[in-house]
Amino acid sequence: MARQLDSVTRDALVERVRFYRDLGLTEFYRRPVDLATEAAMETAAEESEPATIAAEQTTPVITTAETASTLEEQAIAPRKPISAPPLVTTAALAAADKTAALQLIRDDLGDCTRCALHKGRNKIVFADGDPNARLMFVGEGPGADEDAQGLPFVGRAGQLLNNMIAAMGLKREQVYIANVVKCRPPGNRTPEPDEANTCSPFLFRQIDVVRPQVLVALGATAATYLLGHRQPLAGLRGRVHAFRGMQLIVTYHPAFLLRDPRQKKEAWADLQIAMKELGLKAPKPASSS
Numbered sequence: 001m002a003r004q005l006d007s008v009t010r011d012a013l014v015e016r017v018r019f020y021r022d023l024g025l026t027e028f029y030r031r032p033v034d035l036a037t038e039a040a041m042e043t044a045a046e047e048s049e050p051a052t053i054a055a056e057q058t059t060p061v062i063t064t065a066e067t068a069s070t071l072e073e074q075a076i077a078p079r080k081p082i083s084a085p086p087l088v089t090t091a092a093l094a095a096a097d098k099t100a101a102l103q104l105i106r107d108d109l110g111d112c113t114r115c116a117l118h119k120g121r122n123k124i125v126f127a128d129g130d131p132n133a134r135l136m137f138v139g140e141g142p143g144a145d146e147d148a149q150g151l152p153f154v155g156r157a158g159q160l161l162n163n164m165i166a167a168m169g170l171k172r173e174q175v176y177i178a179n180v181v182k183c184r185p186p187g188n189r190t191p192e193p194d195e196a197n198t199c200s201p202f203l204f205r206q207i208d209v210v211r212p213q214v215l216v217a218l219g220a221t222a223a224t225y226l227l228g229h230r231q232p233l234a235g236l237r238g239r240v241h242a243f244r245g246m247q248l249i250v251t252y253h254p255a256f257l258l259r260d261p262r263q264k265k266e267a268w269a270d271l272q273i274a275m276k277e278l279g280l281k282a283p284k285p286a287s288s289s
Contacts, residue, residue: 098131101209105202109182115198117183117191123150124183127206129176134278135168136176136212137161138203139253140221141191147184152177157254161218164254167268168275169283176210178203180225190221200225207244214274215246219253237270240277249274 106126112118125142128151137153145155153161162172181191181199191199203225207215217223217236224230226248227241233250241248251270252263275282 098209102127102131102206105205105209109202112182115183115195117181117185117195117199120186121183122147125150125152125179126182127176127178128152129172130174131176131210133174133176133210134213135170135174135216135274136178136207136210136214137216137218138207138222138226139177139179139218141179141181141188142184143188143255144184152179153254156258160254160257164267164271167282168271169280176206176212178206180222196221196225207246212246214277215243215248216271216274217248217250219256222253223250237266238273240273247274247277249277 109124109126112124121142125146129136139152142152143155143157145158146152152158161177165172165175180196180203182202183199185191185195215226217226220230220233223233223236226243227236233252236250241250249270252267257264257267272282
């Protein structure tokens with residue numbers, strides 16, 4: 001005789017299945033989700049007590065559909081807003097669960113050949129850092145060093161990003177780092193719209209698993225594909241953008257700061273906005289003896 005689930009366990013299972021379904025994941029720990037069983041569980045949960053329905057947010061998300069012609073400065077396709085996945089109302093996922101969910105996304109990505117960037121790559125650069133991080137950085141795409149090592153931001157720009165993270169009072173291992181595209185564009189050029197639109201859904205799934213409190217978009221490409229529209233960086237910096245229940249800060253890409261160090265002061269001002277949102281204070285410099 002099958003054991004009946006108590007209401008608390010059943011509701012927790014329903015919430016968990018909904019969460020992974022919203023991420024587009026139908027397998028977890030290699031066990032398929034029975035969608036018919038899921039539907040029955042949801043119906044039972046709804047009948048047992050009144051459902052609380054939260055208003056869904058609409059966030060512009062880049063998709064592969066309806067690619068438009070070239071916009072000013074570079075071709076970025078405008079996108080229609082779609083409903084963001086519902087937020088998880090239970091306690092935050094344990095770090096082990098997030099690691100497993102991110103691994104499923106990586107497995108889905110596989111040895112990707114979805115766009116032309118795969119032809120020249122050495123390694124796919126998925127992400128690096130803490131799946132349970134409160135702060136996440138999103139860049140444009142891998143460079144030569146990243147392509148060789150399979151990790152984001154490990155070259156000269158990565159060393160500068162590490163210094164920026166340290167200035168915030170954090171360690172690299174405490175944040176999560178990813179890019180809009182996961183293969184190196186030839187000659188480190190800006191990703192083409194079809195390349196970024198093909199790859200960015202994996203980034204959005206990563207963001208929805210990690211669910212950091214604050215996202216920092218590094219450069220115009222990251223800001224464009226996260227916010228869903230192109231706008232000069234000057235018009236995006238210096239303020240907090242609402243993004244899928246999180247706070248989004250826009251600043252300069254470390255590679256740009258290497259070319260124009262005069263802008264480091266402006267980038268630090270942007271990071272201080274992120275620090276304020278996170279309740280962080282900059283570490284005091286060590287006193288010289």
